Amino acid sequence: xxxxxxxxxxxxxxxxxxxxxxxxxxxxxxxxxxxxxxxxxxxxxxxxxxxxxxxxxxxxxxxxxxxxxxxxxxxxxxxxxxxxxxxxxxxxxxxxxxxxxxxxxxxxxxxxxxxxxxxxxxxxxxxxxxxxxxxxxxxxxxxxxxxxxxxxxxxxxxxxxxxxxxxxxxxxxxxxxxxxxxxxxxxxxxxxxxxxxxxxxxxxxxxxxxxxxxxxxxxxxxxxxxxxxxxxxxxxxxxxxxxxxxxxxxxxxxxxxxxxxxxxxxxxxxxxxxxxxxxxxxxxxxxxxxxxxxxxxxxxxxxxxxxxxxxxxxxxxxxxxxxxxxxxxxxxxxxxxxxxxxxxxxxxxxxxxxxxxxxxxxxxxxxxxxxxxxxxxxxx
Numbered sequence: 001x002x003x004x005x006x007x008x009x010x011x012x013x014x015x016x017x018x019x020x021x022x023x024x025x026x027x028x029x030x031x032x033x034x035x036x037x038x039x040x041x042x043x044x045x046x047x048x049x050x051x052x053x054x055x056x057x058x059x060x061x062x063x064x065x066x067x068x069x070x071x072x073x074x075x076x077x078x079x080x081x082x083x084x085x086x087x088x089x090x091x092x093x094x095x096x097x098x099x100x101x102x103x104x105x106x107x108x109x110x111x112x113x114x115x116x117x118x119x120x121x122x123x124x125x126x127x128x129x130x131x132x133x134x135x136x137x138x139x140x141x142x143x144x145x146x147x148x149x150x151x152x153x154x155x156x157x158x159x160x161x162x163x164x165x166x167x168x169x170x171x172x173x174x175x176x177x178x179x180x181x182x183x184x185x186x187x188x189x190x191x192x193x194x195x196x197x198x199x200x201x202x203x204x205x206x207x208x209x210x211x212x213x214x215x216x217x218x219x220x221x222x223x224x225x226x227x228x229x230x231x232x233x234x235x236x237x238x239x240x241x242x243x244x245x246x247x248x249x250x251x252x253x254x255x256x257x258x259x260x261x262x263x264x265x266x267x268x269x270x271x272x273x274x275x276x277x278x279x280x281x282x283x284x285x286x287x288x289x290x291x292x293x294x295x296x297x298x299x300x301x302x303x304x305x306x307x308x309x310x311x312x313x314x315x316x317x318x319x320x321x322x323x324x325x326x327x328x329x330x331x332x333x334x335x336x337x338x339x340x341x342x343x344x345x346x347x348x349x350x351x352x353x354x355x356x357x358x359x360x361x362x363x364x365x366x367x368x369x370x371x372x373x374x375x376x377x378x379x380x
Contacts, residue, residue, distance in 0.1 A: 029329060030290065030310040032346075039323065039335055039345035042380040044364070045086030050077040052372030053355060057182045058099055061141065061356040062368050065104035065123060069359075069366060071374050072098045072111055080109070080126060083361065086376060090126035094119060100138035101186070101356075106146055106163060112138020118151055118159075120166060130166035134159045135173075139182070140237065143189035148208065150189045156198045158187065160211060170211030174198055179227040181250060181273055185237030188245070193259070197234025201249050205262060215262035220252020236275025236316055246283055248272045254285050256297065266300040275357065279319035280338050286314040286326055294324075294341060306341040309334070316357035320365050321379060327354025333367050333377075349375050 053060055054074030062071040069083040076094035081087060096119075100112025108129065109121045114137045120129040136153040143150040148169065149161040156174040161167065180199040187196040193214060194206045201220035206213055222230035232252045239246040240259065248254040248270050255267035270285055270293070277284045282303060283295045290310040294303040315327040323335040323344060331354045335345035350369020359366040365377045 027311060029312045030308065032332065033308045033343065035343035035346075037345060040380040041333070041335070041345055041347045041365075041377045043347075044084070044376040044378055046373060046375045047079075047081065047086050047088075049073050049079055049368070049372045049374050051075055052350075052352065052368070053370040054097075059101060059140070059183055059356060060098065060368070061101040062359055062366055062374060063102045063104045063141070064359065064361045064366070065109075068104075068123065069374075070102045070104050070109050070123070071368060072102050073372055074098060076113075078102070078109065078111065078121065078126065080123070083364065083366075083376070086374075092121060092126040092128075100151075101141035103141040103144050103149075103186075105144040108144060108149075108163065110142050110144060110149055112140070112142060112151060116153070118142060118149065118161060118166070120149065120163075132161050132166035132168070135171075140184045140186040143187045143194075145189050145191070145208070148189060148194075150187050150194050150208075152184050152187045152196050154184060156184070156196075156200075158194060158196055158204075158206065158211070160194065160208070172206055172211045172213075174200070174204070176200070177222070177231065177233070179231060181231060181233045181235055183233075183235040183273070185235050185275065188238045188240050190240075190259075195238060195240075195245065195259075197236075197238055197247055197249075199233045201232035201234065201252055203234065203238065203245065203247055203257060203262065217257055217262040217264065219247055219255050219257075219264075219267070220249040223251075233273060235273040239276055239278060241278050246276045246278055248274075248276050248285050250288065254283065254295065256283070266297065268295060268300045268302075274314065275316035277317040277319045277324060279324075282338065284317045284319070284324050284338075286317050290314055292317065292324065292326070292336060292341060294338070304341040306336060306343075308343070313353075313355075315355055318358040318360050318365075320358065320360045321363070325358045325360070325365060327356070327358065327367065327369075329353045329355075331369055331371075333358065333365075347377070349373060
């Protein structure tokens with residue numbers, strides 16, 4: 001069963017999330033709608049990061065730490081750049097396939113690999129600090145604290161590593177779903193808790209120091225006759241804001257949980273493998289159908305819905321100024337209003353597509369295309 005599950009992972013990313021070119025029933029992606037441009041996005045700099053996401057369904061996202069931005073490509077190239085100029089500070093060739101996106105903090109840059117390795121580099125020089133082996137491939141960015149690196153592997157295992165040496169501090173195994181989408185969300189690490197969303201549709205919180213369960217909450221219940229129908233992965237990661245955890249599952253729900261207890265504060269039916277954004281008292285989600293929805297946190301009702309980009313395989317959303325930013329399969333970055341969801345701006349980043357969530361730091365937005373183009377943008 002496990003062999004069948006692993007062999008199916010690559011196909012499922014296309015079968016379930018994308019559109020099958022061989023199916024006569026599938027409609028093509030919607031044409032880009034016309035609109036009156038209200039916001040102009042200005043390119044401040046652009047740089048090529050190797051081969052980008054590569055030929056398999058990776059979700060390599062860049063990260064900013066201080067005044068540096070770090071990005072990785074699928075073949076193991078790690079690049080450190082000044083975030084406002086794009087000037088390269090250092091490059092490092094790891095010579096192993098990177099599949100877990102970049103994490104940075106506390107003087108380290110950390111990545112995960114398809115070979116089940118976690119590699120830590122010095123953030124100032126790029127010199128390797130340590131390597132650690134984990135049970136299976138790492139498909140998302142680790143989480144870093146002052147003394148711990150927390151990793152979630154493809155089989156839903158959580159591993160805490162010592163931040164200074166890479167030695168294993170604890171490991172917590174979960175039973176993954178029989179069939180899953182390719183990918184996992186990045187875990188969340190606080191002073192007290194290590195938190196992760198699982199392929200079973202559950203969110204679990206462990207004691208950060210000992211790896212002992214503190215609470216567990218089911219967000220989605222698998223339903224349907226086939227294993228495809230029963231996929232309820234939490235692949236978009238968790239968003240922590242103001243003592244609340246925001247989470248969305250595939251073929252399940254979007255919900256807000258209390259950080260300390262895991263209690264459901266509100267929930268609403270939704271299907272997404274890409275994650276959520278939060279701002280202006282609302283939660284924004286890009287649904288698997290291509291619809292973008294704004295949800296009022298007080299009532300859990302939809303404030304507005306924009307379905308003009310149906311079947312365009314939208315990235316996770318990100319709040320940018322007064323707007324919501326996200327990419328699509330043709331490499332366009334879209335800006336829509338947080339107030340009513342109308343289109344206000346658009347720019348093409350990478351013709352190979354834009355799958356990674358946009359990264360926002362202050363007045364700057366960074367978009368990393370599937371083909372490896374990293375672009376820094378501001379509002380003109």
